[in-house]
Amino acid sequence: DAGITQSPRYKITETGRQVTLMCHQTWSHSYMFWYRQDLGHGLRLIYYSAAADITDKGEVPDGYVVSRSKTENFPLTLESATRSQTSVYFCASGAGGTLSTDTQYFGPGTRLTVL
Amino acid sequence: GNSVTQMEGPVTLSEEAFLTINCTYTATGYPSLFWYVQYPGEGLQLLLKATKADDKGSNKGFEATYRKETTSFHLEKGSVQVSDSAVYFCALSVMNRDDKIIFGKGTRLHILP
Numbered sequence: 461d462a463g464i465t466q467s468p469r470y471k472i473t474e475t476g477r478q479v480t481l482m483c484h485q486t487w488s489h490s491y492m493f494w495y496r497q498d499l500g501h502g503l504r505l506i507y508y509s510a511a512a513d514i515t516d517k518g519e520v521p522d523g524y525v526v527s528r529s530k531t532e533n534f535p536l537t538l539e540s541a542t543r544s545q546t547s548v549y550f551c552a553s554g555a556g557g558t559l560s561t562d563t564q565y566f567g568p569g570t571r572l573t574v575l
Numbered sequence: 576g577n578s579v580t581q582m583e584g585p586v587t588l589s590e591e592a593f594l595t596i597n598c599t600y601t602a603t604g605y606p607s608l609f610w611y612v613q614y615p616g617e618g619l620q621l622l623l624k625a626t627k628a629d630d631k632g633s634n635k636g637f638e639a640t641y642r643k644e645t646t647s648f649h650l651e652k653g654s655v656q657v658s659d660s661a662v663y664f665c666a667l668s669v670m671n672r673d674d675k676i677i678f679g680k681g682t683r684l685h686i687l688p
Contacts, residue, residue, distance in 0.1 A: 493675075502680035503619070503664065518675065550618050562668075563609075564676060566618030 463487075466551050466567040474575050479538045481570050483551030491554040492534040493564065494518075494526065496547040503550070509534055541574045548572070577602045581665045581679035588655055589687050596650040596682050598639075598665035606667040608632075608641050608648040609676065613662040622650075622663070660686045 464485040473479050483492065494506040495518075505518030507526040515526050523545060525537045534553075538545055548571050552564040582597040600606065607626045611619040623632030628643035637652045648665060665679040 500680070503678040505675055508675065552618075563621045563624070564619075566620065568616075568618050 464551060464553055464565055464567040466549075466570050468570060469568065470571050472573045472575065473541050475542060476540050479541050479572065481536045481538075481549055481551075481572070483534045483536070483567060485532055485534075485551075485553040485565075487553060487555070487565070488531055489553035489555050489565070490531070491562075491564075492528065493552040493554070494524070494534070494536045495550045495552065496520065496545075497550060497569075498547050506536065506549075538572075541572075543574050546572060546574045577606070577667060577669055577677050579665050579667055579677055579679035581663075581682055584662075584681075584683040585685055586682060587685045587687065590657055591654045592686075594650070594652040594655045594659075594684070596663055596665075596684070598648045598650065598679060600646050600648065600665075600667050602646075602667055602669050604669045606669045608639070609666040609668070610637070610639055610648070610650050611664040611666060611678070613664065613681070615661070619664060655684075655686050657686045657688050660684055 467482045493508040495503045497503050504520050509515045509528045512531050528534050548569050550569045551567040554562045554564045578601045580599050609624045610622040612622045613619045623634040625632040625641035631640045639648050639650045662681045662683045664681045666676050668676045
C-alpha cells in the first residue's frame, strides 16, 4: 500500500520488556521522524533521521533506540519499557531538501500501553 | 529558542459559526508556519502552510495569515461544519542545523449540529 504505515496499531506490554514499533513509507522520503503524543504535552519529537544510516536525537530520546538501514523503514525500539512510555506514537516522513518549507506526512499511530 | 503557543481547548461551537484558533510563535530566523489537523483515531495531516511574512495559507475553507509584526498565525474559518471536529496543531520550522518542526500543544475543536 502506498503511504506511511505503522505496526502494530495497538500494543500492550509489561515493564522491562523490549518493544519495537515499526514504520514503513513508500515515497522514498529522505526524512523520517518519531513523535509521542501525550495529553498536556502535545507532540514531542523522539528521534529523526535525515537519510539511511543517519539518525539524531529529538526532544525526548531517553529510553528509545532507532535505526535506519533502509530508506523506507524506521523502527523505534523501547529497550526496557517503563510506564512513563505509555503513549501514542506517530511516525512521519518528509521529502527533505529545504526542510523548513517541507510537509510531514504522518502514519496512523501506535497506541502503546506499558503495564 | 523556537516555540509555538496556541489557545487551549476545547473549543465548542455550533455548526455554521465563525472559528478562530489563536497561534503565536517565537523563532530565531525566518520560520515557515503550519497548521496540522488530527481527526479522531488518525495521524496528523497538513491543513495549510505559509512560508514568508504576509503569505496566506488556505485549504478546505480554512485560512491563516503569517503576521510577522505580531508573530501570529491564527486559524480562521467562516462557517464550521460538524466534520471539522478535530484537534488542530499550529507548528513552525526554522531552517538551521537541526531542521525540525516545533508543534504547539493542540486545540481540540467540537462542532455541535
